[in-house]
Amino acid sequence: MIEIDRNIENTTYISLEDMWFKLREISHIKNNLNEWEIRLQFIESHMLIVAASGQGWITVDGQFIELREGSVYVCTPGQLIEAAAYSFDERGFYHLRFDVIGDVESSNNPIQIVKRDSRFPVKGEVIVSSPVSVNALCETICDCFQGEDRLKRFRSQILFQEVLYNILQDALLVQGNDLEAVLEGVKAYIEQHYQQELTIEHLAKVAGISSRHFMRLFKKRYGRSAIDYLTVFRIKQAQQLMRTGGEYRLQDIARHVGYQDDIYFRRKFKQISGIPPATFMRNNRQKIVAYHMFNIGQLIPLQITPCAAPADHPWTDYYQRKYQTDSVLPLSSDDLIKREELRLADPDFIIGIDILVSAEEQAKIKEIAPTFFVPWMENDWRKHLRLIAQFLDKTTVAETWLENYERKARFVSEQVKYTVKDDSLLILRITGDRYNVLGCRSLDTVFYDDLHIVPARGVDRMKPDQQVTPAQLADFDADRLLLILDEDALSKSSWQTLMHSEPWRGLKAVRNGRVDFLPPYPWVEYTAFTHELILDEALKLWRNRA
Structure with a gap:
């Protein structure tokens, strides 16, 4: 910010x-x-x-x-x-x-x-x-x-x-004008003083504008009212306290985040989280394993921090820092060692992905704990989330999260349309010596379906990716380019070669300075959690930018 x-x-x-x-x-x-x-x-x-x-x-x-x-x-x-x-x-x-x-x-x-x-x-x-x-x-x-x-x-x-x-x-x-800077300042003020009693009148005074004008501007800027923003922030702080594993009483947590009325706190918590606070605390004590990388981004929206996850996931450390837990067991990539680690962890449930493990291996894993392997190819990411929620008895949590996602997607779409307008977008990923145009089962669903941005001409959305040559990029005639560059040396060398080539310099998006970048992780993952992150990135990239 x-x-x-x-x-x-x-x-x-x-x-x-x-x-x-x-x-x-x-x-x-x-x-x-x-x-x-x-x-x-x-x-x-x-x-x-x-x-x-x-x-x-x-x-x-x-x-x-x-x-x-x-x-x-x-x-x-x-x-x-x-x-x-x-x-x-x-x-x-x-x-x-x-x-x-x-x-x-x-x-x-x-x-x-x-x-x-x-x-x-x-x-x-x-x-x-x-x-x-x-x-x-x-x-x-x-x-x-x-x-x-x-x-x-x-x-x-x-x-x-x-x-x-x-x-x-x-x-x-990016800020556009002083008024938007004022709103950012008020949002920061809410996050710093959320434990205090905050009213619209007080926040409007902090902003230096009338209450009515402040309410309208804040909702237009952030997609929800200032009081709703305060409520969501307070509940997230309460969830964080519950995740620490401490034996805090609910009434103490409610007081800490600014609620003096326990019944009101419980009502707001269920409204935001989809479940009552007592259920959240009970569920948080469950030990649920993310057997494959993508499962992490499927469990987080269900208010679950996995007790174990693949050690080689590039963002495992991120989840540990973000959710302030050092209790996530890093799982080996070796199947035999991994099963032994799971037996010692004694989890309540294991979540995996069907196409990434053989039927024989699935049977061995199911001997350790109740296990659900997400049917990957026949379902989209929303259905993935719902199926996992159904298995874990968290359907209400999933539906609440999806409702919030759809609301946020509509808001972000409105915010970026003034910059993007009718521009066509090409999403290009450089992996090793390959240049791939991203299609189905990738972040393309967020940009093209949820944000309603026009795909560049020739993008085949029925394929997960299309391998192209630098010379073929001009055929897409994209107004904007979103570039994802993998971290390995060969990928970076390929990017250097592309950047200095004549076909690249001749692209419309390059000539007009409309090339934006995303790192490869976690945005390339086809999960609910990462797709919500993409909405935030779209705002950072394109809101109020020419």
Whole structure:
């Protein structure tokens, strides 16, 4: 989330033109097999993380954010920061520290380095429109800043201003205007003060606009009223407490998340979760195994964090961090070892996928615990979810989740149509030396079916993918391209070859600057959980962007 500072009451305001920016340190981390990290600390200076490649995460004042390629993260003095990154290639990523020097508009205040009360106008994640340009600038800055030549070091400061200009320009483009920045600020205020009694009148006062105007604008921006947003956030915090395994009483959990009336809390919890809180807590004590990778993204929407899941799933660590549990057993890829691990885990249920395991192996697994193998090919992802829910007696939870998904999809579709309009979209994945156009049983169902974006000419939606050559891409005549690049060296080499080819440079979407990127995981998975994530990504990519 991007935050843009406004003139705050009782705070001296420093406008952008009255600021100077001094780069203090820049590091380029690349080709490193080890994890880079920032240990938990209150930072004393402004910080940028430019994610050119790799995977990672950052927590800012307790809020977890997954680092994404093509994004920049702005942190300011006084924030509590922890971060880690890994699996980066020669592009790596950049870590910059800088000072903001402000000429405060008062005769009693001299020029000063702005520390604790930062007036830097942007905080949080910024999706830059041209990651290649920002990365190239950072690379040049590194070369100039770390040398002995004074003129080159001076040039590094000039180029650093250019980086900041690009970041500010893109942040302001996404925000659109001050009013949207105000709404983002109120949403953040709700998340920080959810335990308090919050009313529309109070939130409207925080926003500085009338209650009626605030209610209309908030619902238009986020698809639900501010009070509904507060309710959902409170229930999610309650669910998180229940997942920790602590023996909290329901009335204590209700008080913690801001409800003094136990009956009202139970009613709201069931409305949001699909089941009463006592049932949620009882179900959370069940041990349910995600036997295959895709099962993780099928269980999460059913309010289930699996007790065991494949160790080689790229996002297993993500689920552990997001749901704050270290109790997920990593399962071996060897069938024999895996069965023994399951016997020791003594699960209540096992969920797998029928086409990924032989009938003989299925029979052996069913001897360990009640097991359901999802019939994959004959059903779509919604039916997958419903079948698992039926087996686990969680049909109400599944239907509640699906209702919320359909509502969210309609909202996102309305939000992105002003940017996408009638543009055709081609989804291209680079895997090894292959260029595949994604079709059925992929994220294409979200973009084409749920968001009603027009498929590019020639996309065969009856096939899971279509292998193409760079020269054939022009035949699709796509207005927009969504590119998914696998993490292995051969895939990255194929991307470099494509990027420098004449067919690529001649594509309409490339010429018009309408190429967007997604990392391969978890978006390529055909599951309910990942499809909801795609809706969020579509908003980040295309809401209020030209």
